[in-house]
Amino acid sequence: MPFTYDYERPALTVDCVVFGLDDTDLKVALIRRALPPFEDAWALPGGFVQGDETLETAARRELLEETGITDAYLEQLFTFGNPGRDPRGWTVTVAYYALVNLRDHAVKGATDAREAAWFPLDALPDLAFDHADILALAQERLRGKVRYQPVGFELLPEKFTLFQLQRLYEIILGRALDKRNFRGKILEMGILRETGEMQTGVRHRAARLYRFDTRAYQAKTRKGFSFEI
Amino acid sequence: MPFTYDYERPALTVDCVVFGLDDTDLKVALIRRALPPFEDAWALPGGFVQGDETLETAARRELLEETGITDAYLEQLFTFGNPGRDPRGWTVTVAYYALVNLRDHAVKGATDAREAAWFPLDALPDLAFDHADILALAQERLRGKVRYQPVGFELLPEKFTLFQLQRLYEIILGRALDKRNFRGKILEMGILRETGEMQTGVRHRAARLYRFDTRAYQAKTRKGFSFEI
DNA sequence: CCAAAAGTGTTAAAACTACACCCATGA
DNA sequence: TCATGGGTGTAGTTTTAACACTTTTGG
Incomplete structure (x- = not known):
């Protein structure tokens, strides 16, 4: 037809x-x-x-x-x-x-x-x-x-380590980031929540697992916060 | 057909x-x-x-x-x-x-x-x-x-005063900007060129006219400069 | 002389950058 | 025991924010 x-x-x-x-x-x-x-x-x-x-x-x-x-x-x-x-x-x-x-x-x-x-x-x-x-x-x-914008989290599993998050940014941006500065800055934002769980099955010290806190992010955004790496 | x-x-x-x-x-x-x-x-x-x-x-x-x-x-x-x-x-x-x-x-x-x-x-x-x-x-x-991105200039005549530029940002962003900080910041960038001309026909002290310096902007951009207000 | 904008520096606070070591774990 | 990342603090520098007065011009 x-x-x-x-x-x-x-x-x-x-x-x-x-x-x-x-x-x-x-x-x-x-x-x-x-x-x-x-x-x-x-x-x-x-x-x-x-x-x-x-x-x-x-x-x-x-x-x-x-x-x-x-x-x-x-x-x-x-x-x-x-x-x-x-x-x-x-x-x-x-x-x-x-x-x-x-x-x-x-x-x-x-x-x-x-x-x-x-x-x-x-x-x-x-x-x-x-x-x-x-x-x-x-x-x-x-x-x-x-x-x-906090879109990078979409590329990670729901629970992730700070190192995974940092490596994500390093890969996408194509440059190395300082570990201590990165961790300080991202935690300071208050948009990650500790799950209380730890990494398993890794052959090094297990890291804390975090989750992106959508509600906190939205609340902060309404109050003028703006995400920036 | x-x-x-x-x-x-x-x-x-x-x-x-x-x-x-x-x-x-x-x-x-x-x-x-x-x-x-x-x-x-x-x-x-x-x-x-x-x-x-x-x-x-x-x-x-x-x-x-x-x-x-x-x-x-x-x-x-x-x-x-x-x-x-x-x-x-x-x-x-x-x-x-x-x-x-x-x-x-x-x-x-x-x-x-x-x-x-x-x-x-x-x-x-x-x-x-x-x-x-x-x-x-x-x-x-x-x-x-x-x-x-320096797109605001597209809204202004080719030659403009710093005050016009500031007001443009105030109108678009919806908030007041500090005059001295704004002028310092934008001139510091080195992407405006003085035309040598002055405003005419205004009922206050005439201001210098500037022009957006596309070449300087592009050159700086290639060197890693990034525009930000 | 009044209204309107031009033009100009300093200081305190905040944010950013660079940097090094010990710890825990599994292979 | 070794490789790998986990985790932590500080000091110097840079950037930002707040702030007021004198000058020029035309009406």
């Missing part, structure tokens, strides 16, 4: 840049395309938006269908609409970026009979369409955002 | 939130709609994107056609695609915000036989579609952006 319009209309897609963090790297989830164009090339998970869903709903749906990821932190990044960005014709894509923790979303992805894998940012394959541009913009946005 | 597709496609529009600054207020350019839906209601300037132009090109074209504004600072804001946001059917809009100085773009706008006018942000009329949401988001984005 075809659709007919008086004027030319674009195809509308969403694409997701999914960041995950492991012990040493920031990684991105990519899928291998099963169909032309760019058949067999790696690409961002994404697909066509349906007329009865919001853009964010479409992004979450595609994320689930193509990588098995649910409940990710998701935020709109930018809309790419250059003529010529898709060889099939006029296609506009609304790009999102997502933050997940790699432990929970470790090896899923083959759900939709498509191959999916995590790639470290410094060893990316060639990407389909203008997905390399989208990814570069997402990385830049993440670097900017992480300093002024 | 109709266009036929296998799947449903959205209509794609751009909308522009154009900010202008006068002596006391931040204002927004609105146009009065000539056609249904929302006939005679005030709305953001904008319109349909064509298949052979970029999104930004479309935004600039609509801005020119509907308000006569050219050469504005323009930046993509957010894409709104909720089903139901347009009573005519599935319509996705890529919103931009623009910064212009009101002196140069004072009373134009009636170009396209449409009524256009500047409204202060605290006395807005009811707006068509979800344009009130778009405008609110643009204002929030501007408030955030202006502190970390």
Whole structure:
């Protein structure tokens, strides 16, 4: 059943840049395309938006269908609409970026009979369409955002050590941070709560586990506090 | 000549939130709609994107056609695609915000036989579609952006006094700033150049006129400088 | 002479930076 | 016993915030 319009209309897609963090790297989830164009090339998970869903709903749906990821932190990044960005014709894509923790979303992805894998940012394959541009913009946005909003926690498990948090910032910002200064500053903010639990199964002294205290953060934010690393 | 597709496609529009600054207020350019839906209601300037132009090109074209504004600072804001946001059917809009100085773009706008006018942000009329949401988001984005990037200058004439610049920040941020601290900080940055000229036609002591020094800013930025008010 | 903004320094408090050692644990 | 991170305090420096008066100009 075809659709007919008086004027030319674009195809509308969403694409997701999914960041995950492991012990040493920031990684991105990519899928291998099963169909032309760019058949067999790696690409961002994404697909066509349906007329009865919001853009964010479409992004979450595609994320689930193509990588098995649910409940990710998701935020709109930018809309790419250059003529010529898709060889099939006029296609506009609304790009999102997502933050997940790699432990929970470790090896899923083959759900939709498509191959999916995590790639470290410094060893990316060639990407389909203008997905390399989208990814570069997402990385830049993440670097900017992480300093002024507590989004980094989305990349960690619910309970985490201060060292994990520090390493997260070091990886994203690309520079070393001073341990004592970092710990002092972040604890001073009063937006972490001790869980009372300790790390287990590590081959060094066990660290305290903290949790991000959303309520405290929101309360402080209303009183003029602003997060900054 | 109709266009036929296998799947449903959205209509794609751009909308522009154009900010202008006068002596006391931040204002927004609105146009009065000539056609249904929302006939005679005030709305953001904008319109349909064509298949052979970029999104930004479309935004600039609509801005020119509907308000006569050219050469504005323009930046993509957010894409709104909720089903139901347009009573005519599935319509996705890529919103931009623009910064212009009101002196140069004072009373134009009636170009396209449409009524256009500047409204202060605290006395807005009811707006068509979800344009009130778009405008609110643009204002929030501007408030955030202006502190970390030197975009405020786009709202001023090319040559401006330090007092004009300070008032700009006071208006956008909504709080008073200390004169000596502000002047010290901004001059310290080394991104303003004295023009050697003075204000004329004011009924008080004439102030020095400065110009934003793009080259100095870029050079400093490459060396790690980062703008912050 | 009045109103309005121009222009100009200092000081106290707060925030930031750099820096080093002992402790606990599992391999 | 060794490697790995856990955990802790201080001093010097820099940045920020608060604060008031004289000057110039046009009306």
